[in-house]
Amino acid sequence: MTDNDKQKTRILIVEDEALFAKAVKKRLEVAGYQPEVAGTLAIAHNSIDTFNPDLVLLDMRLPDGSGLDFLTEIREQKDTNVPVLVLSAYGELEDAVAAMKLQASDYLKKPIDLDELLLNIEKVLNREKISRQLEYSRKRESVAVENVELLGECDQIKKLRAQAEHIGSLCNDPEVIPPNILILGETGTGKDMAARMLHGISARKDKPFVHVDCASLPKDLIEAELFGHEKGAFTNALEARTGLIEAAEDGVVFLDEIGELPLELQAKLLAVLERRTLRRVGSTLERPVPAWVISATNRNPEKMVEEGEMRSDLFFRLNVLSMVMPPLKDRGNDIVLLAKHFANQTAARYGLKDIKITQDAEKALKDYHWPGNVRELKHLIERAVLLSTEGQITADTLMLNSHAESSRSTGGGLEDLSKLTLEEAEKFMLESALDRTDNNVSEAARQLGVTRMAMRYRMQKHNL
Numbered sequence: 001m002t003d004n005d006k007q008k009t010r011i012l013i014v015e016d017e018a019l020f021a022k023a024v025k026k027r028l029e030v031a032g033y034q035p036e037v038a039g040t041l042a043i044a045h046n047s048i049d050t051f052n053p054d055l056v057l058l059d060m061r062l063p064d065g066s067g068l069d070f071l072t073e074i075r076e077q078k079d080t081n082v083p084v085l086v087l088s089a090y091g092e093l094e095d096a097v098a099a100m101k102l103q104a105s106d107y108l109k110k111p112i113d114l115d116e117l118l119l120n121i122e123k124v125l126n127r128e129k130i131s132r133q134l135e136y137s138r139k140r141e142s143v144a145v146e147n148v149e150l151l152g153e154c155d156q157i158k159k160l161r162a163q164a165e166h167i168g169s170l171c172n173d174p175e176v177i178p179p180n181i182l183i184l185g186e187t188g189t190g191k192d193m194a195a196r197m198l199h200g201i202s203a204r205k206d207k208p209f210v211h212v213d214c215a216s217l218p219k220d221l222i223e224a225e226l227f228g229h230e231k232g233a234f235t236n237a238l239e240a241r242t243g244l245i246e247a248a249e250d251g252v253v254f255l256d257e258i259g260e261l262p263l264e265l266q267a268k269l270l271a272v273l274e275r276r277t278l279r280r281v282g283s284t285l286e287r288p289v290p291a292w293v294i295s296a297t298n299r300n301p302e303k304m305v306e307e308g309e310m311r312s313d314l315f316f317r318l319n320v321l322s323m324v325m326p327p328l329k330d331r332g333n334d335i336v337l338l339a340k341h342f343a344n345q346t347a348a349r350y351g352l353k354d355i356k357i358t359q360d361a362e363k364a365l366k367d368y369h370w371p372g373n374v375r376e377l378k379h380l381i382e383r384a385v386l387l388s389t390e391g392q393i394t395a396d397t398l399m400l401n402s403h404a405e406s407s408r409s410t411g412g413g414l415e416d417l418s419k420l421t422l423e424e425a426e427k428f429m430l431e432s433a434l435d436r437t438d439n440n441v442s443e444a445a446r447q448l449g450v451t452r453m454a455m456r457y458r459m460q461k462h463n464l
Contacts, residue, residue: 009125011035014044014070015087016062022058027114033121041065048074048082056084057117057127060099071102081238083124087112103238130218149197150190151341152334155436160194163323166380168201171292174250178202180273182258182318183296185325187440188375191296192256194323199252204292207251212244215257215442215452223265224281227272233282245278248291258443259297259304259316260452265310270314295320298443328370328377336362338374342381343393355385356392364395372438379438427462430455434464 011033014406021037036051038044040063047053050131056074060067067086074080086099086107099107105124108117111278150157171178181198183191192211199209217225218438228243255261255319261269272278273293277286295318304310328335336357343355357365370376380400384393433444445455 009033009055010051010053011042011121012047012056013037014038014041014052014056014067015059017059023114024117027118028121030440031118039063041067041070044070045073048080053082054128056082057087057121058084058099058104059087061089068098068102071099075102083122083128101232103232130221131168145245149200150193151338152331153337154326154331154334156331157334160323160325164194164197164201167198167321171202171204174203174207177276177290178204178292179320180292181294181319181320182301182322183294183325184301185296185297185298186323186327186373187443188373188438189325189327190374191298191325192324194253195252195254195294195296198294199254199338202252204251208248209254210244210248210253210291211254211256213256214259215260215440219453220261222262223268225279227266227268227278228347229281230283233280240280243278243280245272245289245291246280246287250290251292253291253293254293255293257297257442258295259299259301259310263309266311266314267444269313270317273314273317298440312450320453328373332366335365335370335377339365339375339381339393342378343385346382346385350386352385353391355388358392358394361393361398364398364400368400375438423462425463426458428463430458430462434459 013021013024013035015024015037018039021039024036025037036047038047041062058067058071071084075084075349083105086104088107090111091229106120108120150161167178177317183194185191196209199205210227226245227242228241228246231238231240272289276289278289279286301310301315301319305312305315339357343357347353347355361427380398384397388397429448433448437447438444441455442452445452448455
């Protein structure tokens with residue numbers, strides 16, 4: 001959580017021990033939060049409406065009543081899902097357990113170390129933030145999308161379009177579930193676009209398209225997000241929720257970065273694909289899964305199977321039909337064609353005149369090796385259009401030499417790293433890996449030889 005987020009975070013401390021409440025309030029202020037103390041339940045009830053807290057620290061024993069009653073009232077009468085961190089004294093464990101059943105976020109036993117309290121507060125707030133982001137993504141993606149197409153005139157792209165049209169012809173009957181498709185290719189080659197094109201030319205084009213980025217789902221929430229959960233299935237399961245696979249209904253669920261799905265969940269996904277039913281977390285009810293499953297990965301799935309990172313039966317089930325996206329460096333004149341398309345697109349977005357790409361710029365584009373593929377080209381052209389002052393993009397505007405230099409793993413070489421502190425060198429390596437992979441955290445983690453969770457920890461440490 002950033003300092004800016006903390007300054008906007010209001011924390012209500014419902015605690016009658018004045019010295020302890022004062023100490024907690026002071027510690028939270030030093031950490032950058034906005035705390036307020038309520039010494040009684042009556043004051044706390046008023047503060048829920050007036051202070052509108054983002055988190056409540058709730059003692060179980062107060063002068064005018066029980067914290068359990070307060071928690072019940074704000075959940076049922078005020079209908080608020082504000083996260084609550086329960087503070088329980090020795091001998092009040094039963095109350096703490098009861099509070100968890102009322103969807104308290106967590107509980108801590110007194111006496112409480114203030115540093116430990118801060119860590120738990122940040123953990124609860126981060127969990128809430130992730131849940132809100134996932135809910136937003138669910139609403140944004142669970143809608144029908146416009147048709148898209150793969151731009152390009154090279155032989156590989158023409159074959160892919162023909163292959164997509166053939167697959168689309170197999171999907172004319174909306175009642176028939178199409179075969180599973182596995183899209184392979186390097187990061188940034190357009191696997192997402194290929195999936196959306198398949199959706200757009202099928203009989204399911206007016207149905208939802210749900211994009212699931214398996215690499216970005218938090219490990220402790222991924223099962224519930226994919227398969228859904230019932231109310232009370234686990235801590236913070238305040239209500240029943242439809243999973244992303246179920247949310248696709250009879251449309252398309254696109255499992256991007258399928259290679260990042262943990263092994264323990266691969267068996268459950270395999271069962272869903274074979275039986276075409278799923279069971280929400282905490283439920284015994286089987287629900288039908290009519291969605292068309294399209295998946296993608298930038299890794300070699302056969303090598304993953306050999307190394308035990310992917311189940312062979314899941315690979316065979318996903319790979320009924322496959323499509324391979326070519327790297328941009330192998331697409332010849334498509335590089336210039338795509339550059340012109342992105343230039344016109346960017347100019348239209350910002351109300352600029354048509355942008356011309358000069359011959360020296362075209363040559364520079366063709367000569368570059370494009371490690372980030374189409375995604376890198378798009379970002380580079382967008383920048384060039386915004387920097388252009390005379391309605392044209394030249395080789396100098398592209399600044400490909402400096403761009404290529406910044407994309408290399410060690411920049412000026414190991415001798416430059418020797419001048420840095422350990423912290424500076426670590427941050428430099430993280431930034432370089434993220435730049436090379438166009439901010440693909442999973443790919444950057446693989447290149448650095450660390451786990452995705454370790455990568456995210458280090459990114460947070462350096463505020464990246």
